[in-house]
Amino acid sequence: MFASKRILITGGLGFIGSNLAIRLVKEGAYVTIVDSMISDYGGNLFNIHPIKKKVHINFSDITDKNAMEYVIRDKDSIFHLAGQVSHVLSLTNPFPDIDYNITGTAVLLEACRKYNPQAIIVFTGTRGQYGSSIKLPVDETAHTNPKGIYELTNLTAEKMFKVYYENHGIRSVLTRLTNIYGPRAQMKSNKYGVVNWFIRQAISNEQISLFGDGLIKRDVVYVDDCVDALLSLAQREACYGEIFNVGDDKPWTFKQIVSKIIELNGYGSFKFTPFSEERKKQEPGDFYSDISKISAAIGWKPTTSFTKGLRKTIEFYKKYKEFYW
Numbered sequence: 001m002f003a004s005k006r007i008l009i010t011g012g013l014g015f016i017g018s019n020l021a022i023r024l025v026k027e028g029a030y031v032t033i034v035d036s037m038i039s040d041y042g043g044n045l046f047n048i049h050p051i052k053k054k055v056h057i058n059f060s061d062i063t064d065k066n067a068m069e070y071v072i073r074d075k076d077s078i079f080h081l082a083g084q085v086s087h088v089l090s091l092t093n094p095f096p097d098i099d100y101n102i103t104g105t106a107v108l109l110e111a112c113r114k115y116n117p118q119a120i121i122v123f124t125g126t127r128g129q130y131g132s133s134i135k136l137p138v139d140e141t142a143h144t145n146p147k148g149i150y151e152l153t154n155l156t157a158e159k160m161f162k163v164y165y166e167n168h169g170i171r172s173v174l175t176r177l178t179n180i181y182g183p184r185a186q187m188k189s190n191k192y193g194v195v196n197w198f199i200r201q202a203i204s205n206e207q208i209s210l211f212g213d214g215l216i217k218r219d220v221v222y223v224d225d226c227v228d229a230l231l232s233l234a235q236r237e238a239c240y241g242e243i244f245n246v247g248d249d250k251p252w253t254f255k256q257i258v259s260k261i262i263e264l265n266g267y268g269s270f271k272f273t274p275f276s277e278e279r280k281k282q283e284p285g286d287f288y289s290d291i292s293k294i295s296a297a298i299g300w301k302p303t304t305s306f307t308k309g310l311r312k313t314i315e316f317y318k319k320y321k322e323f324y325w
């Protein structure tokens with residue numbers, strides 16, 4: 001369905017964006033990536049190694065109005081993934097979140113309003129926009145009560161898309177992603193995706209620290225399943241202007257997640273450790289997604305078992321460790 005389509009991916013050198021780019025190139029799309037390669041963020045040129053000759057990379061920042069006005073012009077679809085993505089970092093420095101997640105999104109939307117109002121935009125927000133859950137699984141009608149600036153700026157960005165859809169007819173699909181894991185993620189610090197961080201520690205044979213008693217529940221989704229969801233949502237007109245959870249309604253405890261990683265890795269160990277003050281304040285408790293809305297709209301649910309997804313992920317990082325450690 002994307003053959004010969006012109007696609008822009010903001011943040012396309014990062015984890016989810018690069019997996020999306022690889023898939024789109026396979027489908028015959030013309031892919032342009034905008035990524036400013038902010039140091040310590042998830043951008044990594046090795047991520048697009050298999051398609052490096054087949055994509056166009058624009059090393060611009062999404063807050064650069066001129067660059068964005070130029071690059072969005074002829075695109076059929078835009079996947080907006082660039083942003084500050086660490087909820088831990090946003091606790092001590094809110095400005096990158098405000099600059100990239102809010103201002104950057106406003107720059108993209110204004111550029112589209114002026115020069116490409118036909119484009120379909122897919123935005124990747126976060127489950128963190130809900131905050132603590134009152135009822136599980138969490139569906140899209142649940143209250144939003146973000147616990148940090150990262151989550152708050154994502155909610156603001158999501159609401160801006162709604163406003164531009166309603167006021168200017170800019171069509172977008174708004175997703176709230178759960179914990180995504182898989183190949184091509186940033187693994188240099190524990191401030192980013194937790195499952196990938198555990199995998200790095202297991203491979204390095206470092207003892208994994210589990211906060212609390214390890215019994216908090218989370219849903220996790222393999223990156224290929226996430227990419228499937230983003231691509232399908234972009235193509236379904238009935239989804240425009242709507243919010244969708246991209247998650248799983250079958251949760252795991254952190255202890256189960258870590259035990260499974262250690263089992264499949266073949267070695268490793270873990271210990272329990274008390275929450276730090278800053279982590280305790282941000283911890284929303286049990287969370288898993290109600291995915292009945294997205295299932296009804298596009299027939300999506302995760303199809304990669306946790307065992308299979310973990311096996312593929314561990315294998316990838318063992319093979320390409322030098323590019324991620």
Ligand SMILES: NC(=O)c1ccc[n+]([C@@H]2O[C@H](COP(=O)([O-])OP(=O)(O)OC[C@H]3O[C@@H](n4cnc5c(N)ncnc54)[C@H](O)[C@@H]3O)[C@@H](O)[C@H]2O)c1
Pocket residue numbers: 010011012013014015016017034035036037038041042043044060061062063080081082083084085100104124125126127176177178179180181185186193
């Ligand atoms: N990975 C997850 O588990 C997860 C969960 C919920 C939501 N999300 C959302 O999905 C999106 C992608 O996440 P990811 O895990 O792939 O992150 P990532 O850090 O791997 O990728 C983000 C990319 O955006 C680029 N970027 C950041 N700010 C930029 C700017 N101002 N201008 C241009 N490029 C910029 C970075 O260089 C990086 O390559 C983010 O919006 C994130 O909030 C991810």
